[in-house]
Structures are given as structure tokens and as C-alpha cells.
Amino acid sequence: MADGSIYNYDILILATGAKIAPEEIDGMKAEEWQKSVFDFYTFEGALALRNKLREWEGGKLLVHITEMPIKCPVAPLEFAFLADSFFKHKKMRDKVEISFVTPLSGAFTKPKATAALDHLLDEKNIKIEADFAIESVDNDRKVIVDYGGREVPFDLLVTVPTNKGDEVIARSGMGDDLNFIPTNKATLQSLAFENIFVLGDASNIPASKAGSVAHFEAEILTENIKHYIKGEALSEEFDGHANCFIETGGGKALLIDFNYTHEPVEGTFPFPGVGPLRLMKESRMNHMGKLAFRWIYWNMLLKGTHIPFVSSHMEEAGKNFN
């Protein structure tokens, strides 16, 4: 520990998370940082951006992702949608040009959701700049430059910097090149040490770095630690299940539900064929669902109460896979 105290362990669960590393990109954390270049993944960043948005008079707004993976891959999209809604509300949407700049080939990481989200971006007049691998931020000219020499100018750059695991993981020698811990994607056991388990964003598993993922992982991890203590084989059960609301502005939201093998598709949730929530469709009901989730989060999730009808494994019924 920082104070020099030492704790021994028989079993260690690492849940050290991920955080932003703007210093990874030349010129990102420079003169314009928190003046015209902002992040919203830290309290200070979000606060500074809020204050900036209150007085900003318009221009080119870029919502930008540096590189994958990032915490909550839908957050930058939500920001773009909500910015559209915010500026409409302030009656200055015509003064703001919004572009979504991403290293991916489209709005999201999975093809069907990308098609639906690309359409929504288009509908909201948000331009998409895809396949953009940023090399640097030019603070003098206010442009971002990619490795191919492509440039996108900005007046306000809202970026999601590179996400990395905690430095403690780098110091322990357990991390990969982004300080994420190589982990078995089905059992959540670390690949290097059998008595170390990894929960949430700290691992390198190919699932979204999202709260819902950590929640579903926790249920499987609890069982696996019990198995490990008894000397039993671990269950290879984690399926990469993620479930995310995407606020799309104007009191509507979209809901997506997916795992390692199934990308987000249309359907109903949580009751197959019934709903009341509709997957991959923008609706007012989904927004109400998100509001209800606030209460569920504080009053059930944090207390460890099981949420009825929502299981750690993704439900395949009620979804239109083709």
C-alpha cells in the first residue's frame, strides 16, 4: 500500500479499472487542454466541459475517439446525440457543426448496430469521419491530424483519450501494452496466476468495458471463486453479455443487448416477444427505462440485489438474429 503496509492474499480479485491517458497523443494535453480540448471521463474534465458549453457560441464541434478499447463505447455517441439535443434546445443548432470522429469504420463496433446508429447520426445531421487514427493535436491551427496526414479542424474538441489500465498493473508486470491484464474471457481467471481473478475494465477480455459487463461478470466470478476454493474446475460461463441504454436526445433512448457471439439486433427486452423495451429502436419507453434504471442502480445493484428477469447470460429468445 502507499503507506507501506503489506497485505497477504490467498486469492486476489483485481478490479483496478481503466482511465484516460491523454499524454499518449502528441499535443492532446497541451495549451488548449480544458480551453478548447476536453475529455468528459474525469470529474474535472466533465466540469470544465460543462462550463465551456454554457458560454460557447458555436462553431465546429468534434466528438472524437482516440483508440479502442474505451470505457463505455456508447458514451461518445450519446454525447453527440445529446449535444445535438442541447444545442437545439438552446436554439443555436444552426451555429454548431457536429462531427463524430472515430478510428472505427462506422459509429459502433458491431455491424448491425453501426448501420442503425449511422442512420441516427445522419438523421441528426451529425457528420461521421471514420477510419481516423489520430497522430497529433495541432494546438496552433486547431486541427487533429491522423497518421495518413488527414486533418479535421475544430473549434471545440471533445475527445475520449486512449484508455489504459492502472499504473499499478504496469508496475506489477502483469499488464499488456495498455496495462490491461490478460484474462481468460470465459472464467475471468488471470492467464498468468491461477489465484488472481479480474473483474471489470481491468481485464483484456474482448467484451465492452461497461458497468453492465462488470455486473454480469461478478455473478460468474462469485461462483468461480467458490469453485477455486473447493479445488473444482472453473465454469467457463461468461458470455460477454453487455446491456446498454443509449440516450439519443429529445427524451428518447435506444437499448442494445449483446455478447461475444451475438451482435446487437432488434427485438424485445427483458421479456421475449413482449418488451416493454424495444432493442435497437429509438423510443420514449427506452428513455423511461433508463430513468427507472437510475433507481434500480442505487437501490438494487449497489446492494447486490438480483435484478429480476435480467440474467448474466444473454437471453437469445425475443431477438431477431437475421
Next chain:
Amino acid sequence: MEKEIAGKMIKVNDEGYLTDFSQWTQEVGAAIAEENNIVMTPRHWEVIAYLQNEHKNNVALSIRKIGKSDVLDIKEFYQLFPQGPLKTSTKIAGIPKPASCI
């Protein structure tokens, strides 16, 4: 599905990536390169061989990994394969499109 590439029927997915690496030959790679307006040089083939080897060793490919390799830097990667170098080069190499995207 199958597509005729360099005079042979080759199994590819919707996006044109080979689904059976054993069908890959340098002629197939060259034909895919041509479709993507890339003129292959010996240096291009060195990079392709490197990517194929990384894939064989189950290394997940990303722009960052390329940058940290001692084979080439990201700038050169872009010069060789402009516009989405990872997407284009893996297609030419006959290996899957990197799923660095979650």
C-alpha cells in the same frame, strides 16, 4: 460465399476477407491489392508476411501494436497502405479483419 480472385474461386466473407487462409497465394494477395489501388513492392510483401506471422501466433493486431513493432512504424504503414492500413493490409494478407473494436 466465393469470389473469383486471380483466376481461382476463393472463399470470402461479406466484406471480401478470405475465410480460409490455405487458399491464399501471393497472386491472390496481389489481385486484392490491385482492387484496392495498391501497387505491391517487396517492402509491402515484407509487411504482409509480418502480419501473417503475427496472426499465426494469435497476436491481436492493432495500429498501436504495429507502432511498437520493430518491423515498421505507423507512418510507414500509412504510406504503404493509405486509408485504413490495417483493414486493407489484412485483406491482402488473407487474414481476418482485426477485431480491435469492442
